[in-house]
Amino acid sequence: MSYTVSTGFRKPDCSILQFPSSRALAIRIQRELDGPGWLVLTHDREHGWLHGDFNAALQDGREVAAGYGVCLLSSADCLLSNDGGAK
Numbered sequence: 474m475s476y477t478v479s480t481g482f483r484k485p486d487c488s489i490l491q492f493p494s495s496r497a498l499a500i501r502i503q504r505e506l507d508g509p510g511w512l513v514l515t516h517d518r519e520h521g522w523l524h525g526d527f528n529a530a531l532q533d534g535r536e537v538a539a540g541y542g543v544c545l546l547s548s549a550d551c552l553l554s555n556d557g558g559a560k
Contacts, residue, residue: 500538502530503548513537 511530524530538545
């Protein structure tokens, strides 16, 4: 004995999960508020590293972003690519 179930009348039994945007999980590089340095900040802003110049912060930011598997953003929300260009 076999049964045929029409899929046209069945209600979906799944739900769609909303994931945060990739920018929400980005590593950020931004200027120090009260000094000449540059900060590399994790996405949750719980960890940060201070650098004396932008190039040092950029190099470290790329390594941290690669470790987390996320993108790297400048303080102007400009996406920084791994090859050094901005997108």
